[in-house]
Amino acid sequence: MNPTRSARSATRPLAAAVLAFVCLVGLAGLVAACAPVPAAAPPGPGIGGVAAAGRAAPDRAPTPPTPAPVDETAHPGPTDLDLTAHSPTDPASPWVVVNRRTPLDPADYVPDLTTVRGYLVQPVVAADLTAMLAAAEQDGVHLTLRSAYRSYGYQVSTYDGWVRKLGRAAADKVSAPPGHSEHQTGLAVDLGSSTQPACDFSPCFAGTVEGRWIAAHVTEFGFLLRYTPDVVDITGYAPEGWHVRYVGRDLASSMARHAVRTLEEIFDVPGGNPGE
Numbered sequence: 001m002n003p004t005r006s007a008r009s010a011t012r013p014l015a016a017a018v019l020a021f022v023c024l025v026g027l028a029g030l031v032a033a034c035a036p037v038p039a040a041a042p043p044g045p046g047i048g049g050v051a052a053a054g055r056a057a058p059d060r061a062p063t064p065p066t067p068a069p070v071d072e073t074a075h076p077g078p079t080d081l082d083l084t085a086h087s088p089t090d091p092a093s094p095w096v097v098v099n100r101r102t103p104l105d106p107a108d109y110v111p112d113l114t115t116v117r118g119y120l121v122q123p124v125v126a127a128d129l130t131a132m133l134a135a136a137e138q139d140g141v142h143l144t145l146r147s148a149y150r151s152y153g154y155q156v157s158t159y160d161g162w163v164r165k166l167g168r169a170a171a172d173k174v175s176a177p178p179g180h181s182e183h184q185t186g187l188a189v190d191l192g193s194s195t196q197p198a199c200d201f202s203p204c205f206a207g208t209v210e211g212r213w214i215a216a217h218v219t220e221f222g223f224l225l226r227y228t229p230d231v232v233d234i235t236g237y238a239p240e241g242w243h244v245r246y247v248g249r250d251l252a253s254s255m256a257r258h259a260v261r262t263l264e265e266i267f268d269v270p271g272g273n274p275g276e
């Protein structure tokens with residue numbers, strides 16, 4: 001299911017209906033010609049008033065309702081991006097989708113890496129991550145980096161540790177099996193709180209100054225807050241207000257504008273927790 005494609009296709013019947021309406025009115029002699037309605041029709045005389053929204057002004061004789069202009073360029077969204085520009089399956093792609101159900105291929109993939117504040121990330125992430133940290137500082141918010149790239153081998157020991165501690169079912173709630181972690185792509189970063197460091201990696205992080213700043217601003221810098229409370233069934237992960245995933249500014253801002261929540265939904269990739 002792709003909600004954005006569905007939303008866009010829904011505008012086409014509307015445009016057809018508008019065209020049919022104009023044609024009908026034209027036959028009644030009220031307009032001179034039946035011409036295709038341009039996608040971005042110039043505003044009619046009612047612009048700025050209620051007539052522009054499709055309702056007749058109350059102090060006029062009945063007039064055909066003026067449809068709201070359809071200007072698709074005003075709201076470029078995921079469907080206006082070339083969604084084939086980057087692969088959702090190539091582990092080196094900034095749009096790769098990896099979750100509990102969909103592992104990296106190969107599972108022991110190692111990306112190109114560089115460092116930001118001593119943490120390893122893919123080179124494509126570095127400039128925007130640095131800019132985001134600087135922007136937070138300008139707002140008086142000091143974000144710390146707590147984790148970034150983690151290798152397949154590291155994830156083996158991390159996941160096994162959780163399994164020993166909690167059992168597999170509970171471990172699957174909090175840790176990714178090896179090959180299934182976004183951290184292995186070098187595109188994910190865990191951020192920390194300088195004002196309430198006790199909340200790092202904890203649910204209370206989302207309520208910290210730093211957590212709130214992240215939620216409000218990450219998309220401006222090409223990141224997604226990947227594991228939010230409303231998409232647990234899709235991602236398969238409990239909420240993590242500290243885990244941000246780089247996808248680039250075009251996709252992140254487009255998703256934000258269109259309220260598309262997850263990579264799984266955009267790219268039709270299975271997610272969720274296969275253990276449930």
Ligand SMILES: [Zn+2]
Binds near residue numbers: 183188190242244
């Ligand atoms: Zn993380």
